[in-house]
Amino acid sequence: MARDKIYSEEIFPSPFMQHWQIFRKTPVAMLGFSCFIFLIVLAIFGPILAPHSPVEGQLDMLLLPPAWHVDGDISYLLGTDELGRDMLSRLMYGTSLTFGLSFIVVVISLVIGVVIGSLSALTTGLKSSFLNHFLDVILSIPSLLLAIIIVAILGPGISNTVWAVVIVLIPQFVHITRYAVKEESRKDYVLASRLDGASPFRILYYSIFPNIIDRIMSQATMAQSAAILDIATLGFLGLGAQIPLPEWGASLANGLDLFYIAPWTVYLPGLAILFAVVATNLVGEGIRHALKLRKER
Amino acid sequence: MLVFTFRRLNLFLFTMLVLTLLSFSLSFLFPGDAIINVSGAVNATPTQLLSIRAAYQSDENLFWQYIAYLQHIANGELGISMASQSQISTEILNLLPATIELSLVALVIAMFVGIPLGFIAAIKHNKPADNIILSVSMLGYSIPVFWLGLLAILTFSINFGWLPSAGQISLLFEIELITGIQFIDILLSDSPYKWQAFGDATAHIILPACVIAVAPATIFIRLARTSMIEVLGTSYIRAARSKGLTFQQIIFRHAIRNALIKIIRHVGLQFANLVTIAMVTEVIFSWPGIGRWLIESIYQRDYTAIQSGLLVLSCFIFVVHILTDFIYAALNPLARGKKHGS
Numbered sequence: 001m002a003r004d005k006i007y008s009e010e011i012f013p014s015p016f017m018q019h020w021q022i023f024r025k026t027p028v029a030m031l032g033f034s035c036f037i038f039l040i041v042l043a044i045f046g047p048i049l050a051p052h053s054p055v056e057g058q059l060d061m062l063l064l065p066p067a068w069h070v071d072g073d074i075s076y077l078l079g080t081d082e083l084g085r086d087m088l089s090r091l092m093y094g095t096s097l098t099f100g101l102s103f104i105v106v107v108i109s110l111v112i113g114v115v116i117g118s119l120s121a122l123t124t125g126l127k128s129s130f131l132n133h134f135l136d137v138i139l140s141i142p143s144l145l146l147a148i149i150i151v152a153i154l155g156p157g158i159s160n161t162v163w164a165v166v167i168v169l170i171p172q173f174v175h176i177t178r179y180a181v182k183e184e185s186r187k188d189y190v191l192a193s194r195l196d197g198a199s200p201f202r203i204l205y206y207s208i209f210p211n212i213i214d215r216i217m218s219q220a221t222m223a224q225s226a227a228i229l230d231i232a233t234l235g236f237l238g239l240g241a242q243i244p245l246p247e248w249g250a251s252l253a254n255g256l257d258l259f260y261i262a263p264w265t266v267y268l269p270g271l272a273i274l275f276a277v278v279a280t281n282l283v284g285e286g287i288r289h290a291l292k293l294r295k296e297r
Numbered sequence: 298m299l300v301f302t303f304r305r306l307n308l309f310l311f312t313m314l315v316l317t318l319l320s321f322s323l324s325f326l327f328p329g330d331a332i333i334n335v336s337g338a339v340n341a342t343p344t345q346l347l348s349i350r351a352a353y354q355s356d357e358n359l360f361w362q363y364i365a366y367l368q369h370i371a372n373g374e375l376g377i378s379m380a381s382q383s384q385i386s387t388e389i390l391n392l393l394p395a396t397i398e399l400s401l402v403a404l405v406i407a408m409f410v411g412i413p414l415g416f417i418a419a420i421k422h423n424k425p426a427d428n429i430i431l432s433v434s435m436l437g438y439s440i441p442v443f444w445l446g447l448l449a450i451l452t453f454s455i456n457f458g459w460l461p462s463a464g465q466i467s468l469l470f471e472i473e474l475i476t477g478i479q480f481i482d483i484l485l486s487d488s489p490y491k492w493q494a495f496g497d498a499t500a501h502i503i504l505p506a507c508v509i510a511v512a513p514a515t516i517f518i519r520l521a522r523t524s525m526i527e528v529l530g531t532s533y534i535r536a537a538r539s540k541g542l543t544f545q546q547i548i549f550r551h552a553i554r555n556a557l558i559k560i561i562r563h564v565g566l567q568f569a570n571l572v573t574i575a576m577v578t579e580v581i582f583s584w585p586g587i588g589r590w591l592i593e594s595i596y597q598r599d600y601t602a603i604q605s606g607l608l609v610l611s612c613f614i615f616v617v618h619i620l621t622d623f624i625y626a627a628l629n630p631l632a633r634g635k636k637h638g639s
Contacts, residue, residue: 133308137315141611142573152595152603153326229441233577236443237592252444259451270444277439285435 015294019214022290029286035279042092043100050089051075054246057084063262081251081265082258090246091272097247098235099276101162102227106220109166113173114216118208120174121181122200135178138171147230151239158247161240165230169223176219180212214291221284225277232273248273301626305619312615320608321366327600331355335366337376337385337601375605380597385605389587393609394477395465396586400575402502403509404568411514412560415521416553422526430518437515442574446508446581453504460504463583467501470494505582513571517560524559528552558629565621569614 013021023029042049052058057080064080065072066087072079078087120131138146150164184190185208193207234240235249243250248269255265324335332346332355333339341349350356354365369375375385418430454462465479466472472494475482479502483494528534529552537547576588583589587610594602 133311134315136308137312137615141607142569142576142614144573144576145607145610148576148592148595149323149603149607152600153323155328225439232441233443236441237577237580239592239595249441249443256447259447260455263451266444266447270441270448273441273444274436274439277441278436281435281439 015210016213018294019287019290022293023286026286026289028282029289032279032282032286035275036283039095039099039276039279040103043096043103046092046095050086050092051077052086052089054085054090054093055244057081058086059084063258065262066264078268079262079264081255082262085246087264087268090251091248091268093246094248094251094269094272095276097158097241097245098228098231098249098273101158102165102224102231105162105165105169105227105231106224109169109223110173110216110220112166113170114177116170117174117177118181118204121178121185122204131178135171135175139175143168143226144230144233147234148237148239151234156239156242158235158241158245161231161234164234165227168230169227172223173216173219177212177216180215181208184208184211214287214294218284218287218291221280221287225280225284228273228276228280298626302623305622309615309619313612316608316611316615317367317370318363320604321363323604323607324600327604329600334600334604335376337379337382337599339379340382370608375608376601378594378602379599380594380602385602388590388602389605389609391474391477392585392587392590393613395479395584396572396575396579396588397613398478398480399502399506399509399579399584399586400568400571402506403575404513404564404571406506406510407513407517407567407571408564410510411517412521412557414514415518416525416548416556418518418522419525419529419556420548422529427522431522434515434518438512440511442508442512442577443581445511446505446578449504449508450581461497461501462504465501465585466494466498470497505578505584508582509571509574509578512574513567516563516567516570520560520563521556524556525552527559528556531555558625561621561628562625565618568617568621572610572614 023033061073061076061080061084063082064076064084066079067074067077069079076086076088078091080086081090120128123131146168147161147164150167151160154160154163181204185203190203190207193203198206231240231247232249232252235247236253238250238253241247241250243254252266252269252273255262255269259266321335324331327334332350332353333341335353336349338345338349352365353369354361357365373386375389377383378385378388381388414430414434418427421427450462453460461467470490470493471488472479472482472486475485479498480495483491483498486494488494534547534551537551542550572588575586576592578584579586579589580592587606591603591606591610594606
């Protein structure tokens with residue numbers, strides 16, 4: 001028999017834990033989540049695990065097809081590019097550049113966006129209206145266009161790309177946090193805690209944040225998939241990561257000239273981007289699904 | 298409706314203010330001299346430079362400089378391109394229609410594919426058809442557009458040889474530039490090969506437009522699905538059903554109309570997304586539009602072009618945004634403002 005009725009009091013899991021319990025029961029979401037964890041592990045340990053150097057080529061191993069091809073070599077599992085660089089190692093290093101950096105980008109913009117968003121939710125009147133309009137304007141400019149402009153100001157390069165994407169993502173977090181905080185603060189439990197004499201920051205920290213964290217997480221997954229695509233697109237356009245770096249978008253652009261002779265140099269980085277974005281979106285779908293189920297209860 | 302118009306107008310003015318401020322400040326943010334960045338006159342002699350300085354009032358304080366900048370924009374003077382030394386406003390006028398054409402075709406494709414699929418998914422809610430459509434749509438908005446474009450070129454242009462891979466029309470056809478929108482120009486021209494040219498232009502637009510349409514189409518699928526599910530759960534649908542209407546009558550007479558209205562609202566937002574995708578696709582398909590021009594100006598460090606390109610492109614997106622808002626309000630009385638007593 002189950003032991004869950006030993007104690008007389010019931011346990012109320014925090015909103016986050018409730019959410020996790022629903023999330024855990026969706027197999028597709030868990031699949032996406034494990035792929036996500038796999039990518040994070042690869043992003044951290046990829047450089048240690050990679051069998052070859054991502055920038056130094058083997059001149060006698062040019063344009064080797066993947067190992068399952070007749071001419072393939074098993075020590076170069078996914079083949080080599082036109083300079084004899086191992087594709088597998090390049091993709092593994094690329095994970096920490098494209099996926100790892102996009103994760104960092106999302107964390108930075110999440111922190112900044114949530115702080116600004118919750119502060120702005122506490123303000124009212126003209127300041128708030130101004131901010132609202134301003135956000136509308138920024139959000140109406142396409143994110144990639146804005147990122148391209150910022151890169152044009154800062155100059156091409158991977159670090160400038162990171163800053164550009166951070167700046168682009170912040171308004172989205174500000175918007176969603178502001179909206180969620182405003183919505184929650186109309187509810188009765190917040191009023192109760194206000195009547196208890198809690199200061200606005202205390203209410204924000206102890207009452208509102210635990211209840212909106214799932215919405216912010218859901219936004220974070222969307223931001224992450226946008227960040228991966230933006231970093232890769234900028235890399236592809238030659239505005240992001242520069243030549244020797246094995247960033248996925250940049251190595252895809254690198255393989256362009258030999259697309260017809262060596263299609264794997266274009267297929268593989270594209271598949272890697274697709275895999276990372278699909279994994280992220282599956283996690284996001286899982287979170288949104290859990291959100292919906294929890295609301296319906 | 299008057300209050301609604303007034304509000305939108307207010308928002309429009311505010312947006313223009315912010316956008317012009319942003320583009321004005323860009324000339325200071327870009328490397329180099331602000332006055333050269335804003336005018337593009339890299340080869341100007343000292344006397345020319347003096348007159349440009351006077352025109353932009355660069356000896357006055359920032360406020361008057363901004364006013365002078367606004368005056369220049371209002372007169373349609375966006376400076377000259379640093380790279381080609383030609384007027385940016387004429388360049389943009391030549392290029393923007395091609396982008397509008399491409400994005401509109403893509404938008405139409407996306408709507409005609411996405412919305413019906415979304416409705417089917419909603420009607421078959423929680424059945425295999427729904428799940429398949431949802432999974433495909435997830436794949437659709439996860440796929441990087443430049444990769445998709447390359448795969449499309451490899452498959453349909455190189456392997457099968459069905460469709461051309463680059464450009465707007467074959468160079469054999471000589472079409473006079475009247476409106477800039479290729480299809481209208483072809484129909485207006487009196488060339489004997491008009492219909493061949495039309496067919497050729499169609500063949501050229503199919504591939505890039507389909508590549509652009511993939512991501513917005515998947516978003517339309519999801520929007521259509523959610524709004525249809527919402528509508529099917531309302532009480533007026535239940536009333537229609539209890540009246541004894543057949544399922545088709547309910548869907549076609551009541552549900553689709555009400556569900557469509559909610560989607561129209563999001564078309565404006567999706568358009569911004571679509572234009573971004575179009576920018577990258579233009580680079581891949583060598584489409585002579587503003588996106589490719591903008592990205593090339595970044596390669597050439599043509600700051601005047603970047604600055605004006607940003608301004609024009611974001612204004613364009615915002616105008617579309619406001620237009621769809623108006624269409625939505627015209628179609629849906631509920632959106633025009635809060636009703637008393639509701």
